[in-house]
Amino acid sequence: MTSAQHILKHTFGYDRFRPPQDDIINAVVNGQDALVLMPTGGGKSLCYQIPALVRPGCGVVISPLIALMQDQVSALRQLGVKAAFLNSTLEPGQVAQIEQDLLQGQLDLLYIAPERLTQARSIELLQRAPISLFAIDEAHCVSQWGHDFRADYLQLSLLHQQFPSIPRIALTATADERTRKEIIHRLDLDSADQFIAGFDRPNIRYRISLKQNAKQQLLGFLKEEHPTDAGIVYCLSRKKTEDIAFWLQEQGFNALPYHAGLDARIRADYQSRFLREDSVIMVATVAFGMGIDKPDVRFVAHLDMPKTVEAYYQETGRAGRDGSPSNAWMVYGLQDVIKLRQMVESSDGSEEHKRAERHRLNAMLGLCEITSCRRQSLLKYFGDILEQPCGNCDSCLEPVDTWDGTEAVRKALSAVYRTEQRFGVNHLIDVLRGGEGEKIYQFDHHRLATYGLGKDLDANQWRSVFRQLVARGYLRVDMDRFGALRLEEQCRPLLRGEETIQLRRDVPKKAGKQTTKTSLPADINVALWEALRERRRELAEDQGVPPYVIFHDRTLQEMCVALPQNLAQFGRLTGVGERKLDKYGADFIQVIENHLAEQPASTA
Template identity: 75%
Template sequence: MSNAQKILQSVFGYGSFREPQSEIIQTLIEGGDALVLMPTGGGKSLCYQIPALARDGCGIVISPLIALMQDQVSAMRQLGVRASFLNSTLDVRAARAVEEDLLSGNLDLLYIAPERLTQERCLTLLQQADIALFAIDEAHCVSQWGHDFRADYLKLSLLHQHFPNIPRIALTATADARTRAEIIMRLDLSRARQFIAGFDRPNIHYRIALKDNPRSQLLRFLQDGHQHHAGIVYCMSRKKTEEIALWLQDQGFNALPYHAGLPSDTRADHQTRFLREDSIIIVATIAFGMGIDKPDVRFVAHMDMPKTVESYYQETGRAGRDGEPSDAWMIYGLQDVIKLRQMMASSEGSEEHKRAEQHRLNAMLGLCEITTCRREALLNYFGEPQPKPCGNCDTCLEPIDTWDGTDAARKALSAVYRTGQRFGVNHLIDVLRGAENAKVLQFDHHHLPIHGVGTALNNKQWRSVFRQLVGRGYLNVDMERFGALRLEEKCRPLLRGEEAIMLRRETTTKTARQQTKTALPSDIDITLWEALRECRRELAEEQGVPPYVIFHDRSLKEMCSALPRNPTQFGQIPGVGERKLKKYGEAFLQVIERHFQHTFGAAG
């Protein structure tokens, strides 16, 4: 580990490991296997990069997104690490050059897509090379329950078969107990040590609200706290991503769409702009974001409800990788649940898979409807109890107003039962509120005892009652009957009067929302900060890499606070390794020196 510590300092510019990085790294250096669950921004990459440098041979990284390999390789080369990739973007000559570098021992890290790795030619190549380790990134993709399923990941057990003596590490930011078990089974990692770091991201402020006027809600959210920030807006459909991106452009935001249906060069251009420019908003389907290493994403917004808590956690985790305050904002409605259940019903998965996805969708809806701390519920889902409310989510900062909904819930359940469990929410509300429209009269529902018993609540309030009953498992949505509601066994005690239920009260007034804003520490000179950022931007443009590949914001803040005047002092800034000191030290020290001259005069 002394060698690993030297690599951490000299290559990456950090003085100490986070827990449990050192233990994971030691396991791999000693030849053991590891399964690592660590939140986005927790430092997963170091867990295989440092062992790859410390061990003999080249580290092979299986990465699911070709579009991101270039940036990952660029970041490594900035540090002086000999890195490259093999994927379909290379022509035959370029690919052969990479293969020759691998065989001659001139590579420290090689990134490969799973589709290429499973080809016989690639396996033959690797068997001729000196391999330090295999790293399987985004390992949840091996699970049939995983939310970013990739078929070729299911074949990665071949690594153990073909290379039984080479250590393997599987890494993911999100996996519940079932997914972890499947990762272990499919990758043949039964002897691997498991490292499960804390899931909590305390810098993220969680906020979930009902859909009212979605575009106005999004606009208010952005204008209140994120007018000039980089962020991601997730939508359920490709069409919606393009519509929202165009609409945001009309509102003065620098927004770009991203989905699998766009031409590949358009997707690549939009992703590159997001990584390398400031204040870009990407409006995307879930196809965007896996492996994104942009540290200063200040918000993630969901215009539709994700289908699982795992998806929600993974997507919101793309905000605030730098540890600075960030927002996870979402709006949802019952129609989201219906659409997601329609998608599940039409999928080609097994019945067991569909049931598992149904349970996960119910858990996601439950997180939306909860009246207590969001973070408590989120962490409990992943088996990490939270000792007390977090104080940094909407339900903590703006406690939910509840009401005794027992009588209303019984009326709603009775309406479902007496109409034969064959109708959706709109018709049930019509019956409860005493409507005598064509459909009510057609089915003779105006003669039912529950007809007209619900006039005390308006349509919006009744929709809230039904949605919460679905979210808490008293009702289910029957997709074979186009969204008809059905009673669940859980509703019996409530109908018999043996149980009461408190419901969330829907408010009609729009309250001011406190938004998280990123502010510089008070001891930082804004003029120096902007000058350092401009220096970083120019260097990044010259080399065609994202600015954070040069230095993260936290390194620039340290420069502003410590004000290093010579290479020795500059080398002590976190994130400045030996390579970056030689490559960039002079440029940034000149900026700091000019600041001193301007602020304090020549004698400063």
């Protein structure tokens, strides 16, 4: 491990490994296969990058996204690592040069897309080249039960067949037990060492609220807590991403839409702007985000409920990769539930697949409706136990009020039964509240025993009751009847008076009541901070790379505190390896010296 430790310090600029990085690296260096589950921002990349530098030959990284390949290669080249990628953006001459470098042993790491890897020509090339390891990034894409399924990943078992003596490491931040088993099966990793590093991201504050006026709720959240921060807003439809992005622009935010229906060049341009500019908000469908390395995303907001807990965890995990306080904020409502159930039922999947998706959707609903610590529930889903409530989610910071909903629930279930399970929420509320609408008289529902029995609750309170009954499995949405609610077997004890039930008391929350501290630490001089950021931006622009590829915010903050005034002092900063010390040390020391020269003698 001496060699790995040396590379960690002198190439990457870190003093020590974060467990279990050292164990993973040791296993792969010694030729062992590995399956790695590590949270976003936990340092997965080092687990294959360092073994590739220690072992003889070139490490081949299978990566699903062109943008991710390019960013990682840019970052490695900044460190002096000989890295390259093979994808569709290259000219034939460039491809030929990279292939020649590979065959001559001139590369440390080669990134390649799964669809290119599985071509016969690529296999023949790799069989002639010195290969140190294969790394399969975003390995959950291999699972047909996962939320980012990629058919090309199903063919990656050929690595074990064609290169049986070369170690393979599969990595992901998101996989429940079923998905882990499928990764092992699909990739022939039965003998691999498994490293599950835990899923907790303590710097992320989880907050889930009832959807009232989603646009205004989002606007309040952004203005009060993230007026100048970079972030991602997820929406379920392409049209909604464009509507929200343009509306945010009108509100003065630097917002861009992103979805699979946009021209590829526009998507690439928007993604580049998000990575390279400050304060950009990307309003996107799930087509955006996998593998995004931007470390200073301060918030991820959901205007629609994700389909699965895995998707929610993966998407919220794009916030706060640098470890600084960040927000995962979401609003949801009954219409989200209905829409997602409709998507499940109308899919082309087998009945087994639909059953699995229903289970996952129910788990996501459970996370939304839970009255206890959200982080404990989220981690438990992945088999990770948090002994004490986290103190950094809305349930912990603003404990949920509950009420005895037994009588209201019986009225609601009775209304569903007496209207023959043929109607949706709005009509059922009209029945319970004694409405005078045309449908009430058309179907003689004014004559029902439940007509007018629910005047003690307003329409929003009844929507809350019905939403919670659907979420808990007492009612289901019949998509064949245009969203009609139908009784489930487990509601019988409630209807018979054999059970009682506690419901959440939904109270609209004011955005910003629990703020996340995203301002600079008190001991950092803002003027110096801005000057260092400006120099970083200039250097990044000159080289056509994102600013964080030069240095992360954390390193700039250390500069503000330590005020290094020579290369020896600068080299002791976190994230400063030998290559970056030589390349950038003098530039940033000059900024610091200029700042100190401008200070009064008593404070310099």
